[in-house]
Amino acid sequence: MNTDLGIVSYPGLDKQATLASTSWHLRVIPMGNPQCDPMSVAIKVVHFDLHATVVHPTGNKQENMYWVLISAFLVPLLIFLISKYRTFDVIVTSVGRTPNVHSYLPWPMLVVEFLWDIPAFLERCRVRYGPVYRLRIAGQGVVIVSHAETIKYVMKDPHKCFTNNINTTIFEGVGGVTPYTINSTLINNLLSFMHKAFSNRNIHLLIPSFNQQLSANIQSFACRQTTDRVSLVTFVGRSLYSALSLSFCGPLFPTDTFSEFMLVDSNTLHFLFPFWPSSQKAYRARASLKSKLGVFIERVGPELADDGESSYSGIEILKILKAASVPPSDQQGVILGLMLAMHAASIRMTAWFMAYILSDSSAMTRLRAEVDHAIETEFGSLESLLSAPSHRLGSHMFPLLESALKEVLRLSVAAITAREVNKDTILTVDEHTSFVIRQGDYLVTNGYTVNFDNSIFEDARTFRIDRFLKTSAETVDLPDPVSSFGGGAHMCKGQDFAMYEMKVFAITCLRLLEIEGETASGHICQGADARCGR
Numbered sequence: 217m218n219t220d221l222g223i224v225s226y227p228g229l230d231k232q233a234t235l236a237s238t239s240w241h242l243r244v245i246p247m248g249n250p251q252c253d254p255m256s257v258a259i260k261v262v263h264f265d266l267h268a269t270v271v272h273p274t275g276n277k278q279e280n281m282y283w284v285l286i287s288a289f290l291v292p293l294l295i296f297l298i299s300k301y302r303t304f305d306v307i308v309t310s311v312g313r314t315p316n317v318h319s320y321l322p323w324p325m326l327v328v329e330f331l332w333d334i335p336a337f338l339e340r341c342r343v344r345y346g347p348v349y350r351l352r353i354a355g356q357g358v359v360i361v362s363h364a365e366t367i368k369y370v371m372k373d374p375h376k377c378f379t380n381n382i383n384t385t386i387f388e389g390v391g392g393v394t395p396y397t398i399n400s401t402l403i404n405n406l407l408s409f410m411h412k413a414f415s416n417r418n419i420h421l422l423i424p425s426f427n428q429q430l431s432a433n434i435q436s437f438a439c440r441q442t443t444d445r446v447s448l449v450t451f452v453g454r455s456l457y458s459a460l461s462l463s464f465c466g467p468l469f470p471t472d473t474f475s476e477f478m479l480v481d482s483n484t485l486h487f488l489f490p491f492w493p494s495s496q497k498a499y500r501a502r503a504s505l506k507s508k509l510g511v512f513i514e515r516v517g518p519e520l521a522d523d524g525e526s527s528y529s530g531i532e533i534l535k536i537l538k539a540a541s542v543p544p545s546d547q548q549g550v551i552l553g554l555m556l557a558m559h560a561a562s563i564r565m566t567a568w569f570m571a572y573i574l575s576d577s578s579a580m581t582r583l584r585a586e587v588d589h590a591i592e593t594e595f596g597s598l599e600s601l602l603s604a605p606s607h608r609l610g611s612h613m614f615p616l617l618e619s620a621l622k623e624v625l626r627l628s629v630a631a632i633t634a635r636e637v638n639k640d641t642i643l644t645v646d647e648h649t650s651f652v653i654r655q656g657d658y659l660v661t662n663g664y665t666v667n668f669d670n671s672i673f674e675d676a677r678t679f680r681i682d683r684f685l686k687t688s689a690e691t692v693d694l695p696d697p698v699s700s701f702g703g704g705a706h707m708c709k710g711q712d713f714a715m716y717e718m719k720v721f722a723i724t725c726l727r728l729l730e731i732e733g734e735t736a737s738g739h740i741c742q743g744a745d746a747r748c749g750r
């Protein structure tokens with residue numbers, strides 16, 4: 217059961233099947249770091265359990281017991297009953313109409329089945345109904361599209377038939393902003409500000425402080441004078457979260473909000489389906505996080521009154537909100553919504569990257585060789601790499617790393633997004649097949665099918681570090697339309713920075729730390745064969 221539903225970072229079933237079957241230890245040993253006492257750090261163990269951590273990154277024992285009971289008895293029973301008594305019919309078979317997924321059981325059952333395992337549900341329906349089909353949930357029509365070219369068309373939206381309500385849903389539904397406080401003009405202003413701040417042209421303003429914070433955070437994990445175990449997501453997430461928050465919002469930002477943030481992110485969908493059992497936990501985390509953001513906004517008050525441009529983009533965003541008369545309590549919700557975009561996918565994708573290379577010792581060795589070679593021949597030291605312009609970390613310098621990151625994104629990114637249909641339109645799948653899509657329906661693109669399609673990607677379910685490596689000096693672009701960063705007007709506004717930060721995290725770890733996967737029994741894994749905990 218997967219409850220880790222980040223907005224754009226849903227870890228799919230396939231990775232759990234291949235990587236999550238055991239509990240692992242990650243031994244982190246700083247290499248030649250004069251600030252660390254090698255005797256004390258060599259025994260330190262950072263523990264992560266891919267299944268329990270990435271899928272259930274947080275939660276206390278009582279709540280887990282609750283889930284165990286539900287998982288063990290009620291839910292299997294429910295699923296059994298659904299599959300036994302529910303009949304699926306293709307209601308309309310005439311050309312031009314979408315096949316309807318029809319159930320005689322009430323729609324909440326469909327929602328439970330959907331939330332239970334989204335990729336598996338979508339794949340089951342695709343096999344049964346084809347690349348375009350329609351569900352009804354609480355009276356709302358939802359059309360699912362699982363065809364590469366059609367997804368591309370929806371993202372590009374050349375005839376302006378689809379409206380993207382996701383940002384409003386996130387600000388209001390997840391951030392808790394009062395409905396109608398923010399309009400589409402304000403949202404567009406915020407998005408274009410984010411686009412500018414995180415574009416290749418401007419990230420040089422962000423990266424000196426980000427890189428300094430990040431390498432300090434990574435080293436401080438390795439130098440901890442304790443044998444406490446932390447999860448892989450925590451190791452990656454805390455390091456990235458505080459580095460980006462401080463360089464984006466300034467030194468007054470409350471970095472002690474990481475746990476609350478992760479809880480909110482993991483339960484994103486539960487804000488939209490409040491009946492889900494863990495929703496209350498998410499609501500409490502959100503209240504605590506927003507109250508700390510409220511204190512932060514109060515403390516930066518004098519900076520907001522300053523007419524000059526702040527060196528922190530987060531402060532400029534608060535100025536935009538203030539100028540639009542958004543009340544302080546709603547400013548907290550907007551900031552929370554933007555934080556989800558900034559951190560959620562990057563943290564989880566970087567954690568998956570670490571998990572994949574820890575599972576594949578030859579991939580780790582090749583990456584380390586590439587990093588060492590670049591540092592020794594081109595930069596001289598890690599410090600000078602970290603202060604170099606971002607374009608110097610491009611695919612020409614780190615072709616294997618770039619390919620590895622693209623492969624991790626292909627396998628791990630949530631390839632599902634939604635649009636509202638604002639006028640009747642025809643979706644064409646091929647020259648013989650097209651479907652009428654009705655105004656008022658929601659259209660959901662299912663990119664999982666495309667990412668795991670063997671006719672597009674050979675042996676699509678396997679992690680291949682050099683899949684996107686054409687020659688030693690060149691990487692291949694992800695085949696259209698499988699962009700992990702979306703497409704069209706709503707393409708990810710932080711994609712340049714996202715690639716950069718994942719690279720910097722990987723390079724810093726590969727250069728500074730000796731990292732080994734180790735099974736729970738203490739046996740050090742030697743590549744893919746060892747990863748099932750034998």
Ligand code: HEM
Pocket residue numbers: 224380382383407410414557558559561562565625629633634700701702703705706707708709710711713714715
């Ligand atoms: C590996 C990391 C990331 C991935 C895989 C990712 C992926 C995506 C995707 C697929 C979308 C489009 C959703 C849609 O079309 O409905 C999106 C939107 C967005 N992303 Fe990212 N993202 C990442 C990191 C970031 C970062 C670091 C930022 C920081 C600014 C960011 C900011 C945004 C924003 C503001 C949007 C909304 C764009 C709009 O609606 O116009 N993302 N992201």
